[in-house]
Amino acid sequence: MTTKAHHDAHETFQLGEFTVPRLWTGLWQLSSNAWGTAPVSKIRQAMGRYVESGYMAFADHYGSAELIFGQFRASLESPSSILGATKYCVFKPVEISRDTVEAVVRERMERMRTEKVDLLQFHWQDYTNLDYIRAIEILSDLKTEGLIAAIGLCNFDALHTDEICARFPGTVVSNQIPFSVVDTRALYAMADVCAKHGLKLLTYGTLCGGFLADKWIGALEPDPYSGSLNPSQRKYLDLILKAWGSWALFQELLVVLRGIGQRHSGASVSNVATRWVLDHPAVGAVIVGARLGCTEYPADNLKVYSLVLTATDHTEIEEVLARSAGRHLIETIGDVGAEYR
Structure with missing residues (x-):
């Protein structure tokens, strides 16, 4: 799988039958008013x-994301030009049969107003329940029958991703997992699994809930209980303070990222943090969460495509990361996805 050169307007990569951009829009903030809300029309x-x-x-x-996206895409002149990725999440024991799995897929199709799910990402909570193998088998059948265009995983660790890819060669095209300059667990076994099976990572948490941004430079350490933080910010602040390092060290990281951005035509901290993740071969796309109708940064995020980090840039970032506990998160938290199990 290849990507276009950085100087192109938009970098793309191949994901199953789709040629897609390397920046995606995440809709998880439609799940709750806790992120702020806007009318559906907006x-x-x-x-x-x-x-x-x-x-x-x-x-x-989550929430009404599928419904709103389906309404929006159906209103376009060429709806097939837009990819919609959704999920099939199994959090507690359920019957895994042809009928139950197909019902989930058809519900996704109905909500998204499509005759085929573009990318269905599968999450399985309990690895001790081996029914996930049967679920993948059924999803593969549904893909063959034309109900699904591409199958991905979500928050699967390296061990079980490797198992599934080996058992069902070519069936799975992606794994959606957290990956950022703060959370680098993807660089361990997962990167090797991706290289082995031709899998691409779709990363979230790349901006740590918005903390990897210029506006936090010089800011006092936030109070997680003040009520001023949204759910994502509370989650990533906890990661930064309790597992990665300290607010002071995070400030050092922000200053380094800003300095690098200033050397590159005033790129933002978010641009540099995103580019750093995209530069890893296993990564297909970064999914940037958007508070649609509330706050949006599409123009700023596009600067990522023209940003080329140098060896010096990478060295400066690594110098800060080496003083953090980031390299030990795989031991303290576990492999990617472990925090959800």
């Missing part, structure tokens, strides 16, 4: 602005 208008800017892939299924 959200659809925002989706239109994103598409006009070249954001041709949207991902997630």
Whole structure:
């Protein structure tokens, strides 16, 4: 799988039958008013602005995300030009049969107003329950029958991703997992599994809930209980303070990222943090969560495509990371996805 050169307007990569951009729009913030809310009409208008800017892939299924996305895509002249990724999540024991799995897929199709799910990402909570093998087998059959275009995983660790890819060669095209300059667990076994099976990572948490941004430089350490943080910010602040390092060290990281950005035509901290993740061969795309209709940064995020980090840039970032506990997260938290189990 190859990507276009950095100087192109939009980098793309191959994901199953799709050629897709390397920046996706994440819709998980539609799951709750805790992130802020906007009327559905405003959200659809925002989706239109994103598409006009070249954001041709949207991902997630929480709350009303599928319904709003389906309404939006159905209103377009060429709906097939937009990729919609959704999920099939199994959090507790359920019957895994042809009928139950197909019902889930058909519900996704109905909600997204499509005759075929573009990318269905599968999450399985309990690895001790081996029914996930049967679920993948059924999903593969449904793909063969034309109900699914591509199958991905979500928050699977390296061991079980490798197992599934070996058992069902060529069936799975991606794994959606956390990956950022703070959370580098993907660089361990997962990167090797991706190289072995031709898998691409779709990463989230790449901006640590928005903390990897210029506006936090010089800011006092936030109070997680103040009520001023959204759910993502509370989650990633906890990661930064309790597992990765300290607010002071995080400030050093922000200053380094800003300095690098200033050397590159004023790129933002978020641009540099995103580019750093995209530069890893296993990564297909970064999914940037958007508070559609509330706050949007599509123009700023596009600067990532023209940003080329140098060896010096990488060295400066690594110098800060080496003083953090980031390299030990795989021991303290576990492999990617372990925090959800």
